[in-house]
Amino acid sequence: MEQRVVMVVGAGQMGAGIARVTAGAGYTVILHDVDDNIVGNGISRIEQSLSSQVQKEKISIDEKQKILSLIKGSTSIDDAGCAEMVIEAVFEEYDLKARIFSVLDEICPRETFFATNTSSIQITRLASTVKRSDRFIGIHFFNPPHIMRLVEIIPGLKTSRETIGKALLFVEKIKKESVMVKDVPGFLVNRINAALRLEAYNCLMEGVARLEDIDKALKLALGHPMGPFELADFVGLDVGLHVLQTLHNGYKDPKWRPSPLLEKLVWSGDLGCKTGKGWYDYTSGQKIPRKDVQF
DSSP states (O other), rough: OOOEEEEOOOHHHHHHHHHHHHHHOEEEEEEEEHHHHHHHHHHHHHHHHHHHHHHSSSOHHHHHHHHHHHHEEEEEEEGGGSSSSSEEEEOOOHHHHHHHHHHHHHHHHOTTTEEEEEEEOOHHHHHHTOOOOOGEEEEEESTTTOOEEEEEEOOOOOOOOHHHHHHHEEEEEEEEOEEOSOTTTTTTTTHHHHHHHHHHHHHHHHTSSSSHHHHHHHHHHOSSSSHHHHHHHOHHHHHHHHHHHHHHHHOOOGGGOOOOOHHHHHHHHHOOGGTTTTSETTSSSOOOEEEEOOO
């Protein structure tokens, strides 16, 4: 049975983006978070993004209104009772995700299947928090979801073939490309990307090049749309640190040890674009490389 009502748990940047692409494919979407303001901000972010697409003549005003009409805000987790699919997209923290799925497991009908947008936590571990491990899967979007074409599909140890099939169908319906990935810490893309970022951080700490030149070099030489420092700021340095910590804990390999410089920035509260400072300083309205993080 095709999933026509989808709840997205988490109305932040990723959750709002997932809600947008899901509604854009004709699904009714319940965008849930714990606070009215967070939900409102999520829907406003979707509206602004769609308005930008209208201005660029990529969608019509009618298409924008149709997508918005399919998205319903919610602060009651009980609304998940009518969803045929739930996608969790909250902060990258195991205990938080586990609590949410434990609650959802009691609310949702047995037929509802669960997906997590985790970027690094193993699916089998999260699936162990519910009584429907066979109906639990990883569907990992990339930021921003309405632009990035790729979605990683990660089955857990007990994920059924039926659930895998439904996940593949869903990704096809929302016009994304999928790759099947083994359930290991960091999965595929973030594992490779984390290794690249760590090497970039090492080059910065060793004084091989300035951070803006490292970004410039990888964009021009490797064709990356954003350099590793720019991308880290865009995603959030706290998110990047969590990914590295998960890889370090999961593989028990010192090569994944988080950069001390990254840890200092996160400890100081400089988390990237969302706080105005990260590897770059955005407080003036421009992107200025920070001298105090360079050796």
